[in-house]
């Protein structure tokens with residue numbers, strides 16, 4: 212089947228309900244005076260939004276509940292131009308929700324009800340087989356059941372479509388799974404959980420990357436926050452420096468990085484080093500803006516930033 216430049220993103224969709232409060236309440240305690248805000252989130256949804264804004268062609272495979280949050284999420288995906296034909300409405304579970312308390316000190320406490328995300332199944336992956344087969348790349352994370360991720364990894368391998376695994380939230384993974392992953396993109400703490408090697412600098416990133424490559428992963432990209440990203444693959448072994456910016460809110464930096472990288476990988480026009488440089492630029496822009504999905508830049512903005520080194524005000 213002819214490959215397109217489309218990225219199929221398989222993952223979670225949540226609604227984040229955030230209360231900014233003086234301090235995190237202790238068990239049994241009620242604290243008045245908080246300020247409430249609500250935002251679309253979930254790593255799958257954030258990364259699909261990043262692909263749509265930066266690459267242009269995104270399909271999302273996900274589950275939401277038959278409720279206001281689910282319908283709102285689908286509406287937002289449509290507005291971003293995401294193909295939602297594989298977003299299923301689950302009759303038995305509520306939409307995924309994260310209840311987030313943020314204290315004045317910046318500390319937070321988060322309870323997540325995965326709801327419909329926990330029902331994203333191997334069958335859902337199989338139902339998306341035709342879309343996966345014709346895609347330029349597949350992108351997934353670990354906020355949905357592991358069996359679903361395993362099925363997706365095997366299916367992508369069978370169809371010859373490169374799969375990018377953003378192993379977040381952190382958990383250990385089997386060698387059986389890792390051997391079929393084309394690209395893995397852990398941050399420092401995820402790399403440590405995967406390899407047992409504490410990643411604090413370029414030399415420890417190199418060791419952790421080598422350990423993942425030994426397990427058969429084709430390309431290892433360890434994101435290192437403001438420092439940028441370390442890549443290890445057949446032809447390269449190096450740090451690709453991040454862009455110096457004034458960070459305001461690093462939420463969704465990793466999601467923006469992954470969405471931008473996956474878009475470029477599906478297009479296949481740049482070298483791997485330039486794909487990572489582009490992803491560093493998009494992610495750097497996202498940390499200069501508040502929020503998760505609202506902070507994700509559009510392609511034109513990233514291209515102008517790469518040319519001028521200046522970030523435009525958000526419209």
Ligand code: ADP
Nearest residue numbers: 398434435436437439453458464465491494495
């Ligand atoms: P995560 O958000 O998943 O924890 P990182 O903190 O490693 O992941 O950030 C992902 C990417 O976002 C980095 O590789 C880098 O490109 C960019 N980034 C993150 N923080 C900054 C920052 N303070 N300045 C510039 N770029 C950043």
